[in-house]
Amino acid sequence: MSVSRTPHDTRIVEQFTRWAKPFAELAIHAEAESMAQTLAACAVTADMTVLDVACGPGIIACELARTGAQVTGIDLTPAMIQQARLRADSMHVSVAYHVGNALHLPFQADSFDRVVTRYSFHHMQDPGQVLAEMVRVCRPGGRIIVIDATPAPECQEGYDRAETLRDPSHTSALTLPQLVSLGAEVGLSPVEMHQYRLESRLQDQVAPEDWNALQTLFAEDIAGGQDCLGMGAWEDADGIHFYFPISIVVWSKSTHEKAIAGA
16 A cells, blocks of 8 residues: 655655664664663564564664564665665674555554564654554554653653754654553553663764754753753763653553554
8 A cells, every 4th residue: 555655754754864874873772771671571582473663773673583583674764774674684684674654554464473663653643543553463462562752741841842953853752641541542551661761962863953952952951950851961071961761661462352453
């Protein structure tokens, strides 16, 4: 099925075509502790089929493929899929990659034992529909895993302001209660939830033309002492540092649940 590209889709593709190689090489995305938590949440074994939605440069997909599982990755941005294939080749693992839209996953219902997405929901204009699609293609008894930034409710507006300035393809980062509520809307109850903070340096995450505005925003937040951005920012000798507030939510698809029809 051919799916037309929306203006927001175009914004995502433009942003991540530009950032594909730097994004793939940024050490924070393969940081050991957060990767260990991700792999534990996925609980993948060699006999499983796995789908990584909005897989980016294949960081999670390739790690999961190391278990011997049959892994598929899908992403909207061709340049990201190119990086993902290079990563798979360099790691000597096999991953089936596709260019496609998370809102309309091109897979049959009940196809995968695990369906995971990491750091993607804040780019989605309709994350509930993306989750519904993830549930549709997951087998009964399988796991759906969503990992994303979840600012505190009182910081959500400030967090979104900073992130939209840093990344124009950002829509809104859900709070943890909002993310859990999306699962409830498609008939799911979480079986596991974990949270962690991922440290980053601001200048590693910002395009040069956005640096002055973001530096000012973060400096004001630090000086105010209220952490209105919800990132716990601080000044260090090598620049401004901050934390991404990350949550892992794991749902299990009921063995009695019928697949949710995709759009």
